[in-house]
Amino acid sequence: xxxLQEVTVDELKHLVSNxxxxxxxxxxxxxxxxxxxxxxxxxxxxxxxxxxxxxVPDIGFLHTGVExxxxxKTYQKAEVMTDRLDYLNTVGNNxxxxxxxxxxxxxDVPPRAQAIRVILxxxxxLASHLVWIGTHALDLAAMSMFMYAFREREIILxxxxxxxxxRMMTTYFRPGGVWRDVPVEFEGAVRDxxxxxxxxxxxxxxxxxxxxxxxxRLLGIGVLTKENALSYGVTGPMLRASGVDWDxxxxxxxxxxxxxxxxxxxxxxxxxxxxxxxxxxxxxxxLKIVEQALDKLPMGPVRSDNRKFVPPPRSxxxxxxxxxxxxxKLWTEGFEAPRGGIYSAVEGPRGELGVYLExxxxxxPYRVHMRTPSFENVSVLPVLAKGHxxxxxxxxxxSIDFVLGDIxx
Amino acid sequence: MNTKLEKVIQAARSEFACAVEEFRGEAHLIVDPERIVAxxxxxxxxxxxxxxxxxxxxxxxxxxxxxxHVIYQLTSLSKNLSVQVRAPVPGARPVMSTVSGVFANAxxxxxxxxxxxxxxxDGHPDPRRILMPQDWEGHPLRKDYPxxxxxxxxxxxxxxxxxxxxxxxx
Numbered sequence: 001x002x003x004l005q006e007v008t009v010d011e012l013k014h015l016v017s018n019x020x021x022x023x024x025x026x027x028x029x030x031x032x033x034x035x036x037x038x039x040x041x042x043x044x045x046x047x048x049x050x051x052x053x054x055x056v057p058d059i060g061f062l063h064t065g066v067e068x069x070x071x072x073k074t075y076q077k078a079e080v081m082t083d084r085l086d087y088l089n090t091v092g093n094n095x096x097x098x099x100x101x102x103x104x105x106x107x108d109v110p111p112r113a114q115a116i117r118v119i120l121x122x123x124x125x126l127a128s129h130l131v132w133i134g135t136h137a138l139d140l141a142a143m144s145m146f147m148y149a150f151r152e153r154e155i156i157l158x159x160x161x162x163x164x165x166x167r168m169m170t171t172y173f174r175p176g177g178v179w180r181d182v183p184v185e186f187e188g189a190v191r192d193x194x195x196x197x198x199x200x201x202x203x204x205x206x207x208x209x210x211x212x213x214x215x216x217r218l219l220g221i222g223v224l225t226k227e228n229a230l231s232y233g234v235t236g237p238m239l240r241a242s243g244v245d246w247d248x249x250x251x252x253x254x255x256x257x258x259x260x261x262x263x264x265x266x267x268x269x270x271x272x273x274x275x276x277x278x279x280x281x282x283x284x285x286x287l288k289i290v291e292q293a294l295d296k297l298p299m300g301p302v303r304s305d306n307r308k309f310v311p312p313p314r315s316x317x318x319x320x321x322x323x324x325x326x327x328x329k330l331w332t333e334g335f336e337a338p339r340g341g342i343y344s345a346v347e348g349p350r351g352e353l354g355v356y357l358e359x360x361x362x363x364x365p366y367r368v369h370m371r372t373p374s375f376e377n378v379s380v381l382p383v384l385a386k387g388h389x390x391x392x393x394x395x396x397x398x399s400i401d402f403v404l405g406d407i408x409x
Numbered sequence: 410m411n412t413k414l415e416k417v418i419q420a421a422r423s424e425f426a427c428a429v430e431e432f433r434g435e436a437h438l439i440v441d442p443e444r445i446v447a448x449x450x451x452x453x454x455x456x457x458x459x460x461x462x463x464x465x466x467x468x469x470x471x472x473x474x475x476x477x478h479v480i481y482q483l484t485s486l487s488k489n490l491s492v493q494v495r496a497p498v499p500g501a502r503p504v505m506s507t508v509s510g511v512f513a514n515a516x517x518x519x520x521x522x523x524x525x526x527x528x529x530x531d532g533h534p535d536p537r538r539i540l541m542p543q544d545w546e547g548h549p550l551r552k553d554y555p556x557x558x559x560x561x562x563x564x565x566x567x568x569x570x571x572x573x574x575x576x577x578x579x
């Protein structure tokens with residue numbers, strides 16, 4: 001039998017209060033295997049009765065060395081690693097990474113590819129928020145909500161499968177555009193979804209928004225002040241629920257977001273309920289963007305024709321010697337990116353999803369850092385949980401909406 | 410680089426005498442690691458950059474001086490600007506001062522950089538590893554740290570490789 005590593009009280013002394021050392025309060029281990037922590041997150045909770053005195057998150061159980069692995073792959077091949085970070089926002093991760101590569105090598109994306117990217121990332125945002133609303137409600141004992149949310153999420157995953165062949169790990173966006181054009185069934189499938197989904201959001205809201213059981217658990221719980229939110233680097237719906245109007249799609253439009261008309265929901269309360277309302281409203285706005293992008297979807301190429309970075313279409317390879325050479329060079333060696341580091345960020349469902357990408361003149365990234373929003377968002381958990389009950393801790397975790405793959409990378 | 414960013418850069422240059430690099434429209438301030446807390450505090454309070462968007466490091470091994478760059482990506486909401494601060498750190502003595510007193514999220518990010526690069530942050534309130542196990546040896550994102558791999562097992566060498574595989578056997 002392997003010996004369990006002993007944790008001495010000394011190692012924890014600076015993290016908990018003196019009362020825990022003296023045995024007045026209880027130190028409780030929550031996780032890493034606990035359904036309410038939404039993955040493998042361990043929380044060391046110091047309890048005075050049922051009140052949380054201190055909460056120390058322990059992360060890293062899902063660390064897979066994605067950044068190190070990406071350094072060993074060419075720019076194109078490293079992209080598949082990004083799907084596996086935040087597995088609820090795979091398309092969004094691809095977008096963040098592709099945009100970083102495009103910025104590093106100075107590559108343009110054709111308008112049709114931009115619109116397709118917008119449609120799919122917004123659908124993915126919906127899918128991600130659906131998982132959030134389902135699991136958050138499940139944590140608060142609303143079992144059926146979970147089933148409803150996953151029913152709709154399945155439709156979105158079917159659309160992703162339709163365009164990319166994969167439900168989750170799509171890698172559909174590529175530096176310079178998308179893998180291939182969307183199939184003819186795509187428009188109909190998205191239109192059906194646009195028609196269906198507003199009614200479904202109304203249903204969710206009828207079930208939850210004014211539900212007294214839910215409001216008891218959310219109203220006034222886990223208040224995040226504006227100052228704390230900024231100091232902890234919290235972004236996304238959490239920041240907007242704390243009264244900061246900051247959405248990268250609005251303030252630094254990318255992929256043609258400036259053409260679409262949508263609101264950025266902002267609340268000032270900063271509690272669980274405000275975060276709930278912001279995300280629900282965001283679902284409606286995301287759907288508006290999808291509809292506009294689909295209406296305006298321009299015709300044209302879906303990949304840049306810069307052959308130094310983007311492989312030629314299959315049809316050319318049979319007839320053009322140059323196309324064959326480009327294809328061969330790009331898939332064996334990859335393309336060379338200039339020396340220098342850039343930071344590029346997109347608005348993911350959880351917040352600012354940034355990529356620091358540094359090239360060294362070779363075909364492999366010298367350094368990739370994924371600035372994942374969940375990391376910052378969960379680091380504020382001790383502040384939110386302090387003084388609340390253990391049961392409220394569950395509600396707060398649900399309202400932060402983090403993904404462990406996103407935190408641990 | 411737009412004029413608003415130009416102004417910030419000019420101010421930083423006259424205040425701290427730091428070098429400036431430009432790449433793809435981004436401005437990178439290269440500052441002396443000794444003065445990092447002053448620069449970050451000045452950017453936050455005087456220039457109104459209240460968000461530390463990202464903090465990471467790069468290892469330029471085998472170059473030893475400076476071996477690392479610690480990178481701070483700051484965002485100003487009111488001016489809608491981003492500025493990158495880079496602090497070169499020598500490989501022989503990789504020590505920086507902590508900015509966790511300025512930005513609370515630097516606490517975890519510095520733990521991450523310590524864990525991954527072995528750069529020590531002086532005055533950090535909780536200097537433990539964050540992603541790797543506490544008893545891990547080495548710092549994985551350093552360039553002299555090899556990428557791990559698993560030997561593929563075939564019928565003829567299955568037993569042989571199984572014996573030296575690092576998983577717990579009963």
